Amino acid sequence: MLPLPTALNTPAPNARSSRVSVVVIGFNDAAHLADAVRSALAQGPVVHEVIAVDDCSSDGSAELLAGLAARDRRVKVLRRESNSGGCGTPRNDGIDAASAPYVMFLDSDDVLPPGAAATLLAAAERHGSEVASGLCVRRELPSGRDVPWQPELYARARLVARPELRARLVHDTLCVNKLYRVDFLREHGIRFPEGRFVYEDFVFTARVLAAAPRIALVPDTVYVWHVRRAAAKLSISLDRSGIANWRARMEAHRQSVEILRDARGNGGKRLARAARTKFLDHELRMYTRELPARGKEHQREWWALTRAYLTTFDAADLDAAPAPGRVIARVVLASERPRDLARLKQVAARPARLAPPYPRAADATPVWADDLPQVTLEHLLVRPMRLLPLAVDGELRPRAGGARLTLRLRELYGRVAEAGPATVDVDLVHRHSGHPGLRRTASFGAERPGETWTATVLLDLASLAGGVWDVRLRVRFADGTVRETTAHAVAGPGLLRRTVVPGGRRGILLIQPYATQAGHLSVRLAPGPRGVAGVAKRRLARLVRAVTGPRAR
Structure with missing residues (x-):
């Protein structure tokens, strides 16, 4: 890893007020990298340094970062000599290089909103907490529509004395909407998985929670996650088209559960169960919704992988999950082959929908299907009408x-x-x-x-x-x-x-x-005629792409 020199034409940071290192990672993303770095610098004097880790880009990112460093001495550039293949290794480089008491993480295609670092720092210092966490919004581009991520956690400011007291923390697996005390990370050896490891946030977050930090929650928006679904190359986590993505997601979740379960005290077991419940309600439902659109071979492999993983869950894990995920899991466990995919897709939707038929067992208990009487739906007889x-x-x-x-x-x-x-x-x-x-x-x-x-x-x-x-x-x-x-x-x-x-x-x-x-x-x-013509033009473009082949990913 090669450090690039920085210029000295801006005032040196004030050690008393400059308390945050922002680690920005990027690989071949020169189109967005400057906006990310500038959003970190725009946080003001609270930011001691912006550590930009270039993961051996070949698109001019290094030259762009050198220019930014020449204009602001807070920018410190680290260039890796070989590409790591993932996001974890460059973030670890940033942790090692951080010289401020606190650290934040920022991806090259996202931005920090004004005041994010100061808000998180104020909460951490006010409560003496090792972690401060705020609201992230997913900004759909190009529309600009903001969708809050896990808003239930950030409805109001609060201090969580121990993670198991707010088990829903396992639902927020992001690392980028948080500020961490650097000595806390180093003392507990908390790092990201190295190399190409998809969903590295899952494992890092589990390691953080397992170390039992005090966590300050703030209701303010502290991170803007840019979601570019129409990009020529989708981000690693957004590209769910291949079965390898599902394998990676399950492996990251499996490791996270093990980390939490092995933590000292009963709090870890409670968090591990919450993580499994979250898998059933989030991951399983999300991928089930997409399954009917996949090919037959993908469906068979997905079903076999999911079935094998679900056998590691116990009955209490399934019972603790909301009904839709629980029903999907029980159907998968009860059948060796993919079945009822269109119906399962509707159960997985939000809000859930149960399409006909509505069979009953011999004792009149509602069941999923006549040939799967073990998958009972008796909860539908007592569930409040407003939730059916x-x-x-x-x-x-x-x-x-x-x-x-x-x-x-x-x-x-x-x-x-x-x-x-x-x-x-x-x-x-x-x-x-x-x-x-x-x-x-x-x-x-x-x-x-x-x-x-x-x-x-x-x-x-x-x-x-x-x-x-x-x-x-x-x-x-x-x-x-x-x-x-x-x-x-x-x-x-x-x-x-x-x-x-x-x-x-x-x-x-x-x-x-x-x-x-x-x-x-x-x-x-x-x-209007222009609107109709625009639709026709876009349809023609899709037909042309279908004939000439998909864009490179």
Whole structure:
């Protein structure tokens, strides 16, 4: 590893106020690296140094960093002589080089929002904590929509005296939205896995929690994670297309559980169970949603790997998990081969949906399938109505000026009829801004008494701006229960296809109902001739890419 010289044309940091080292890692990311480093420098005098670790880039990153170092003496550049293959090794280099009392981590394609370092430092020093942690937002690009990561943890400021007192900490596996006391990391030998190790954050975070630090939580946004799903080369963690990614995720989780379980005291066992519960509710559901889109060989291998891993969980692990993940795990364990993937995908969605059939065992207990009576669903008989995985199908049929939306609510082991479907509020929410558009309310009528209830609304789509609009539902029952859910997009003749209709200020409107990855009904709108032409142009470009081959990854 080669240190690059820094210039001396800026004032030396003040040792009393400059308390934070920010470690920025990058590999062949010159397009974004400067923004990351500048966001760290913009934290102000609280930052003692920005340690930029170049993982042997070949795209001009070294020259870019040298220029930044020449303009600000706080920038210290480390260039690795060979590429490490992952994120862990360069971060370890940064820990070794840090000369301030605290350290933060920043990836080259992300940024720190103003005041992040000062906020975390103030919390750590106020509470005397070894770790301070704040809210991270996932910023979807190019739309700019911010999605908070684990917001439940950061609803208010608090000090967690021991990690097991807030077991949900295992859900926040990120290392970048936190500030760590350097001597704490060094004293406990807490480091990232070396080399190419995907999901290195999982293991690092487990090592931190196993060392039982005091953790200060702050509600402020301290990290902006840029999610570029359309990038020519996806990030290591976002590229889930290959089975190797699932193998890596399970291995990182397995190691994390072992680290927590082996920690001294009963707190580690509690955290280990929480980590397994999190796997069932997060990882298992996320990958199950994507499974129907994979090839048959991928599905078979995924199923076998997952089944083998789930055998290491005990009954208490499964019982502690929310119902959707628990049901998916039990179906996988009960069957040697992939089955019911479309139905499992809907159970894995958020909110969960249980599609028909609804069989019962000989003793009338609800079960997953007649040939899997061991996978029982008796929780559906006692679960609060507002939490049930209701199945609502949606058919959106475009027409002049708008569309007719027909909703069909299905029975669920007698619970729906007992509650009495009354009305449904239909909201169209803009995907990128989150702003509400239309709201319509309709009454349910019994299409097939005791089996299906229907409601129909007319939507003036021409009154909405262009873009993607998600359909959200609020089902109201006669017993006073309210259940928020989504509509499952029904595919069939004349459905889920682009239609150009007259209407609106621009004369014409392109309406495209479609199913999201989770199967929820959404609609894409393109008003006016220019909007319609833009959609056609993008479709042609996708067809060309399909013929010429995918972009390099």
